[in-house]
Amino acid sequence: MSEALGIFAAGTAGVFLSMMLLYGAMQISAAVITRWFEDKVEK
Amino acid sequence: MIEKLSTLIFTTGFVYLTPGMVFMWLIGLTLIFLAVAKGYEPLLLLPIGFGIVLANLPLAGLMEPETGLLWKFYEYGIHWEIIPPLIFLGLGALTDFGPMLARPSLIFLGAGAQGGVYIAFFAAHLLLGFSLQEAATIGIIGGADGPTTIFLASKLAPHMLGTCAVAAYSYMALVPIIMPPIIKLLTTATERKIVMPKARKVGRLEKIVFPLVGVLVMILLVPASAPLMSMFMVGNLFRECKVVERLNLAAQNELLNIVTIFLGLPVGATMNAQNFLRKDVIFIFILGLFAFIASTATGILVAKGMNLLSKTKINPLLGAAGVSAVPMAARVVHKMGQQADKKNYLLMYAMGPNVAGVIGTVTAAGIFLTLLK
Numbered sequence: 001m002s003e004a005l006g007i008f009a010a011g012t013a014g015v016f017l018s019m020m021l022l023y024g025a026m027q028i029s030a031a032v033i034t035r036w037f038e039d040k041v042e043k
Numbered sequence: 044m045i046e047k048l049s050t051l052i053f054t055t056g057f058v059y060l061t062p063g064m065v066f067m068w069l070i071g072l073t074l075i076f077l078a079v080a081k082g083y084e085p086l087l088l089l090p091i092g093f094g095i096v097l098a099n100l101p102l103a104g105l106m107e108p109e110t111g112l113l114w115k116f117y118e119y120g121i122h123w124e125i126i127p128p129l130i131f132l133g134l135g136a137l138t139d140f141g142p143m144l145a146r147p148s149l150i151f152l153g154a155g156a157q158g159g160v161y162i163a164f165f166a167a168h169l170l171l172g173f174s175l176q177e178a179a180t181i182g183i184i185g186g187a188d189g190p191t192t193i194f195l196a197s198k199l200a201p202h203m204l205g206t207c208a209v210a211a212y213s214y215m216a217l218v219p220i221i222m223p224p225i226i227k228l229l230t231t232a233t234e235r236k237i238v239m240p241k242a243r244k245v246g247r248l249e250k251i252v253f254p255l256v257g258v259l260v261m262i263l264l265v266p267a268s269a270p271l272m273s274m275f276m277v278g279n280l281f282r283e284c285k286v287v288e289r290l291n292l293a294a295q296n297e298l299l300n301i302v303t304i305f306l307g308l309p310v311g312a313t314m315n316a317q318n319f320l321r322k323d324v325i326f327i328f329i330l331g332l333f334a335f336i337a338s339t340a341t342g343i344l345v346a347k348g349m350n351l352l353s354k355t356k357i358n359p360l361l362g363a364a365g366v367s368a369v370p371m372a373a374r375v376v377h378k379m380g381q382q383a384d385k386k387n388y389l390l391m392y393a394m395g396p397n398v399a400g401v402i403g404t405v406t407a408a409g410i411f412l413t414l415l416k
Contacts (some may be wrong), residue, residue: 004168004175005165007179007411007414008161008162008164010409010414011160011407011414012157014265015154016151018260018261018265018406019402020151021260022260022402023148025257026144028141029079030144030147034095
């Protein structure tokens, strides 16, 4: 049971952590593009 | 002469037919019926149904290891990890990440909907005694992503591949029936009326950069997701860069259509009577449905949780679109939003969590592979 619980916790946290990092990467790339490369990207 | 006639008779398949094989024909024919007459996921359920019939023809040897035709499709297509990633290449070329990029916070709904995957995994292992690998394969059905289910099953529980694939595609076809009661149960009429603020316009460069950034971040985080994630993102890059239109169209059309044929037939062919007619199969279908329902519910609950933390409220219906049945889940959400308020157009907003759900399910599968293989 403890292994299943570990996978449950690690999996749920892992998916959210991945999405948080992807969110951050999306925000940074949008900011960089807006600032230096493509003025047309609206906020 | 009688001896020759007797030899001939004993080389026909009729002599070796078993009731189990005939029962499997009925299952295969039912899937073909649902695909043809009802239009339920016909691109997959039709070849899967035909594959089931073929796999249950005695002496045909189509799934005979080393020599059988469908065995070769299975071995070199699925077991060698070729066909599911190629399906993802086509899906990437068909996917517009624009709605997700326009409102990046909606990707958390795609993560939230994976909660059901892990809840079903836990339930399958703890309550019904499935091994961890089998439980993971059952849980991923909740992601409502057929190729990912097949990919994970081929790695962790090949004996359950056919059953899990049929369950995943069946529930994907039943999204308009399964989702609305759960959504109504978990949201109020007032919440369903929430109008989303106008999304910003996403430029071409941002759409080109996303698959590059996405592939770097996601594969560095979960390397086991690389076969699916890499193909998904390169397909999307074909689409967005606008300079390889031939590759884009080939990935969207010819390639996707061809690999769909070579996916469905061998998946169906894994379902022989011996593998399928076990009591476990009923539990797999029940748990798969539970996973699907739980994923819808956790997506909605995460949306409601985000509303508690944020000043700008989002319509919690969008959480249900976090399951990656693209675009059916988003359409159901849109329809329910319109039932609450005719002026509420949620489709483009719902596509954000819907495509994020695909990324989330691939990530969840990658995590299972990392921890269990």
